[in-house]
Amino acid sequence: MARTKEFNEDQALDKAIEIFWHKGYNGTSAQDLVNYLGLSRSSLYDTFGDKQKLFSKSLSRYQRQAQDSVKDLLEKSENVKETLHAIFKQAVIESLEDRITKGCFMVNSSVELAMHDPEIAKIVKDNSQIMEEVFTNAVKKGQEAGHISKQMDAKVLARFIFNNYSGIRVLARTGERDKQVYDDIVKAVFSVL
Amino acid sequence: MARTKEFNEDQALDKAIEIFWHKGYNGTSAQDLVNYLGLSRSSLYDTFGDKQKLFSKSLSRYQRQAQDSVKDLLEKSENVKETLHAIFKQAVIESLEDRITKGCFMVNSSVELAMHDPEIAKIVKDNSQIMEEVFTNAVKKGQEAGHISKQMDAKVLARFIFNNYSGIRVLARTGERDKQVYDDIVKAVFSVL
DNA sequence: CTAATTCAGGAACGATTGTTCCGTATTTTT
DNA sequence: AAAAATACGGAACAATCGTTCCTGAATTAG
Numbered sequence: 001m002a003r004t005k006e007f008n009e010d011q012a013l014d015k016a017i018e019i020f021w022h023k024g025y026n027g028t029s030a031q032d033l034v035n036y037l038g039l040s041r042s043s044l045y046d047t048f049g050d051k052q053k054l055f056s057k058s059l060s061r062y063q064r065q066a067q068d069s070v071k072d073l074l075e076k077s078e079n080v081k082e083t084l085h086a087i088f089k090q091a092v093i094e095s096l097e098d099r100i101t102k103g104c105f106m107v108n109s110s111v112e113l114a115m116h117d118p119e120i121a122k123i124v125k126d127n128s129q130i131m132e133e134v135f136t137n138a139v140k141k142g143q144e145a146g147h148i149s150k151q152m153d154a155k156v157l158a159r160f161i162f163n164n165y166s167g168i169r170v171l172a173r174t175g176e177r178d179k180q181v182y183d184d185i186v187k188a189v190f191s192v193l
Numbered sequence: 194m195a196r197t198k199e200f201n202e203d204q205a206l207d208k209a210i211e212i213f214w215h216k217g218y219n220g221t222s223a224q225d226l227v228n229y230l231g232l233s234r235s236s237l238y239d240t241f242g243d244k245q246k247l248f249s250k251s252l253s254r255y256q257r258q259a260q261d262s263v264k265d266l267l268e269k270s271e272n273v274k275e276t277l278h279a280i281f282k283q284a285v286i287e288s289l290e291d292r293i294t295k296g297c298f299m300v301n302s303s304v305e306l307a308m309h310d311p312e313i314a315k316i317v318k319d320n321s322q323i324m325e326e327v328f329t330n331a332v333k334k335g336q337e338a339g340h341i342s343k344q345m346d347a348k349v350l351a352r353f354i355f356n357n358y359s360g361i362r363v364l365a366r367t368g369e370r371d372k373q374v375y376d377d378i379v380k381a382v383f384s385v386l
Numbered sequence: 387c388t389a390a391t392t393c394a395g396g397a398a399c400g401a402t403t404g405t406t407c408c409g410t411a412t413t414t415t416t
Numbered sequence: 417a418a419a420a421a422t423a424c425g426g427a428a429c430a431a432t433c434g435t436t437c438c439t440g441a442a443t444t445a446g
Contacts, residue, residue: 004413005423024305026219030404040425041405047423051404101308110367111304112217115294124367152381159374160381163360170359174303174317181352188345188353192381197443198393223434233394234435244434 009047012037016058021105024112025055056119062105063127071134080142081193084161088189091165092182095172103173107166128162135161139193148193157193164189202240205230209251214298217305218248249312255298256320264327273335274386277354281382284358285375288365296366300359321355328354332386341386350386357382 019028019036030051034041048054070087077083095101102108106127113120135158142148148157168185176182212221212229223244227234241247263280270276288294295301299320306313328351335341341350361378369375 006412007423023309024219026217027305027309029402031402040423042407042426043424045405103304107363108304111296111301111363112220114367116216116220121368128367128369152384153377156377156381159377163357163364163378165360166363167356167358167360170300170304170363171356174307174321175314176321184346184349184352185356188349188385191345192385199442222432224432234396235437236394238435239393 005043005047007037007039007043010061012039012047013058013061016054017062017105020055020058021062021102021108022100024108025051026112052117052119056123059105059109059120059123063123066106067127067130067134070131074134074138074141077138077141079147080138080145081147081190084138084142084193085186085190088165088168088186091168091172092179092186095168095182096177096179098172101172101175104166104169107169108173131162132158135159142193152192160192161189198236198240200230200232200236203254205232205240206251206254209247210255210298213248213251214255214295214301215293217301218244219305245310245312249316252298252302252313252316256316259299260320260323260327263324267327267331267334270331270334272340273331273338274340274383277331277335277386278379278383281358281361281379284361284365285372285379288361288375289370289372291365294365294368297359297362300362301366324355325351328352335386345385353385354382 015037016033019032023032030041030044033044033051033054037044044054048057073083073087074080095103106124109120110124114124115121132155136154139148139154139157139161143150143154164185168182171181171185208230209226212225216225223234223237226237226244226247230237237247241250266276266280267273288296299317302313303317307317308314325348329347332341332347332350332354336343336347357378361375364375364378
């Protein structure tokens with residue numbers, strides 16, 4: 001009955017993730033979105049509602065993607081400790097190679113918006129909870145397989161791991177480019193496991 | 194030869210720290226500043242230049258205060274490990290009791306501005322470097338006194354400590370109010386020392 | 387007391403903000 | 417082919433942004 005969209009909604013969302021990630025919510029103007037997503041103001045507002053809804057959708061999509069990736073890796077893993085190490089190494093590589101350092105979209109959004117926007121706060125909180133679960137299950141598996149020390153409770157270690165992951169992403173956002181700094185942190189973290 | 198200021202410049206700066214800390218740079222409008230600092234637009238601009246300069250001054254002042262406090266505690270300390278523990282405990286208490294959770298002004302500013310504003314980036318970088326030195330010296334002292342394990346290099350541990358400090362401040366900013374989460378992280382961190 | 391100086395308050399600036407609306411083009415269904 | 421429906425591009429909106437400027441009051445030096 002009607003004309004078809006000339007753009008792919010998910011592709012537009014991926015673009016939105018990129019620019020929000022890079023510039024933050026308040027730092028990204030409607031004009032920025034029009035320019036970067038490559039679609040008109042009307043299409044943008046017709047499709048996504050307003051800026052806040054677009055941001056919220058972007059963050060949710062990012063969350064899903066990031067979470068699935070880590071979850072898959074850990075659930076399929078034969079040696080959880082090694083897989084966790086690989087995940088951290090990957091975060092370090094991304095932190096260093098990103099010419100425009102973006103940190104972690106979730107961490108950035110937490111800091112900028114969580115306390116002012118309940119909807120964002122919920123996404124962040126859900127993410128923390130899910131990541132805690134994923135890490136806790138992974139650590140349990142590693143402990144049972146004898147790869148990870150049983151000296152500490154799995155949940156304690158999960159929270160510890162998540163905390164250092166956040167810290168590393170903040171470090172990336174500050175523009176730190178010395179690999180040794182990241183490697184030192186990872187080394188100390190994995191001395192606990 | 195002229196009229197004296199009716200406000201105290203440092204007191205105004207402390208007010209600026211509070212509101213920038215709470216709302217961020219982009220989230221704080223000139224009107225917010227006028228309302229919260231309690232002085233007129235003209236006085237504000239005559240005294241501090243523009244918004245960016247005011248922010249920069251605020252962050253520098255905060256940095257100096259925070260740094261001096263930690264530095265003093267550690268240099269005067271007889272048992273560095275205990276003092277570090279106390280510093281972390283204090284961060285946890287602040288994270289929980291703050292009715293409006295603000296996290297850490299330095300961390301928030303890093304995430305929001307470091308990659309877009311060279312002047313802020315410099316303040317953040319200087320802070321990181323100084324904190325790394327302070328923590329490194331503290332750890333060395335602790336190692337020599339036999340309070341801290343010598344298994345790892347002092348600099349490695351310093352970076353690790355700083356990373357977890359950042360992480361905890363991010364956690365606070367997300368609104369986490371479960372003390373157990375913070376305690377678990379601190380427990381795991383100090384198992385390394 | 388007078389002159390010089392700097393203060394505070396607020397009106398006003400242009401620029402940019404997020405958002406809406408309208409006319410036109412395009413596509414699908416009847 | 418006609419009609420209905422939606423996407424598109426861009427003009428236009430009011431509101432707010434950071435900033436400047438003007439006015440008169442207040443204070444100090446001579």
